Amino acid sequence: MKKLLSYALISLSLLGCNQEQTLKGKNYKTTTKNGTEITLLFDANEDRVSGKVVNNYFGPYVIREQQIKFGPLASTMMMGPQNQMEDENNYMKFMNQDVETYEIKDNKLILKSANEEMIFNEFTPTDET
Numbered sequence: 001m002k003k004l005l006s007y008a009l010i011s012l013s014l015l016g017c018n019q020e021q022t023l024k025g026k027n028y029k030t031t032t033k034n035g036t037e038i039t040l041l042f043d044a045n046e047d048r049v050s051g052k053v054v055n056n057y058f059g060p061y062v063i064r065e066q067q068i069k070f071g072p073l074a075s076t077m078m079m080g081p082q083n084q085m086e087d088e089n090n091y092m093k094f095m096n097q098d099v100e101t102y103e104i105k106d107n108k109l110i111l112k113s114a115n116e117e118m119i120f121n122e123f124t125p126t127d128e129t
Contacts, residue, residue, distance in 0.1 A: 023063070028109045028120030036087040040109070040120055049073075053088035054080035066103070068111070071096040094118065 025044035031037050039051040042061075049070065050058040059073035073096055079085065098113035107122040 022104055023109075026109070027123055027125050029123050030118060030120045032087045032091075034083040034087055036084045038087070038091055038120075039125070041125065053091055054078065054084045055088065057092065063102075066101045068099060068102045070099055091118075 023042045026042050028040045028042075029037060030040075036053060038053050041050050043049065047061055047063075048058065049061050050056065055076040055078050057073050057075035059071050061068060061070045073092060075088075075092065080088070094111075094113065094116065098116065099111045100114065101112045103110040103112070109120040109122070111118045111120070
């Protein structure tokens with residue numbers, strides 16, 4: 001019985017490690033209700049992300065089991081259309097302050113806070129991305 005319990009605990013801990021590894025080198029994107037495209041790219045070698053809303057952004061992230069914390073994220077400072085700038089401000093606040101957990105399901109990354117979630121689809125970037 002003790003051996004079975006030990007194997008079960010080892011398997012669960014390996015599953016948690018595998019999920020973290022699946023983020024490295026992965027690329028995700030989503031589109032807001034206003035039509036603003038957001039990309040989220042996970043570095044293949046370091047615990048860093050980058051992406052683009054109106055501006056390019058980048059910064060670190062930390063994962064512990066199902067919990068994820070981003071930031072501080074920095075970005076370039078170009079202006080864009082008002083609705084896209086609002087989407088960018090909301091996204092950066094969500095990423096820097098609100099995100100608590102994540103889930104990967106059917107090639108989708110779901111970032112969750114206490115009140116909100118964002119669903120990103122996995123994609124392969126092109127030179128324009």
